[in-house]
Amino acid sequence: MGIDVWQPRTHIHGQSTSVNLVEMDDNWDSLEADIAQCTRCNLCETRKLSVFGSGNKNADWMIIDDTPRQSDNLATTLLSASDLLLTEMLRAIGLDRQEVFITNTIKCSPRGNHEPKPSEIEGCKMYLLRQQALIKPIIILALGVVAAKSLLGTDKPIEALREKSHTLNDTPIVVSYEPAVLLTSSLDKRKAWSDLKFAIQIIKNKR
Template sequence: MAWTERQRAMLREMGIELWPGATVTSPPLQPPAAAAQGAAPAPVPPGAPAAPSPATSRGDVATMDWPALRAAVAACQACALAQSRRQTVFGVGHERAHWMIVGEAPGEQEDLKGEPFVGPAGRLLDAMLDALGLTREPGPPERQVYIANTLKCRPPGNRNPLPEEMARCEPFLVRQIQLVRPRILLAMGRFAVQALLRTDEPIGRLRGRVHRYQGVPLVVTYHPAYLLRQPADKAKAWDDLCLAAEVLEGQGAAGA
């Protein structure tokens, strides 16, 4: 796959250098049937939380439309995170986006702005998306992504999410995925992977192949915050994005 000069510039901004005249290649696409063999985790049944969740007591989350879901998240008091947050972080992007990105938990900047992936990690994510011709800014569903987190509230001190917090927040994410109906899911970071694939396997063992969540192809990759700490893995993350793009391109070819 050959890249334009603009895409090469974005890759250089991500810290991935290309030799003059070189092309960027993606890892071989593994068909879903093959990906399902071996260690690939089983998909989660539609709407099923990891554990019984008080979230459903705030209304039938599984039947909510976008306005009702947004209001339910904003009013949520299901766990102690509601006491320390400044605001909830619902999600941004096209509500019928082809690409949906799932991150971990909001950090301090997300808590202040009410939007996922802001600050240095957000800028790196934007550069990664831009290199693929994608954006979080308004646009058609094939270009504008939808971005959401596993948790809608920031854990104090940016600590790791607790299992109980993830379980109580999960119905919101499940419903977001059901409403968006993405053609490809990109799970960024350990807790996003745990929430969607029900596995403690490290990302290094899960990336490079296609998983499935409720029938939707899912690709695992590193969180941008991790890539800022470990820039040597940026090239691996780029491979993951290229794999996701190949899956989407394959869907278009199959439907042609």
């Protein structure tokens, strides 16, 4: 398929020059509790269960989807057909689903699956930053306009952001399409393959 197989890094986490985004005593338990109890935006009023994320908490790859959908099983993320598609794409580059950490930009599903408001995106951003600081990934995949807006502070469309190297606190970010979009667009799916190869090349260049 022309996709390189991912080779995990051998160096130890924590050697990044990133800005320290979390308190020294931050940890996964307190982060999960903060999200579960969060009232930073009005989505807490309709929250059934927050979506924390799942996967390897020491992952090289942190993958950030847009928003959880109310039809999803909120105990995990990116389920259903779009989850299966992403899982297959990761497998094609040699990554098992459990090797990466997958989460959502917004931790509580918007009522009626509406597009998140700027206040909701901004309210939840600190949790992404805390997750980034705990995981210390070597690359972030931002999948969708909401993820890109949160991480990069831009309203530009995916087309204008993909195939470019962005960073957040020294961590490279590759922007691509939301998995759900890929289910209905074979053209975008081909572009998403290209984006994965682009991400691998960025990592190779860092080494």
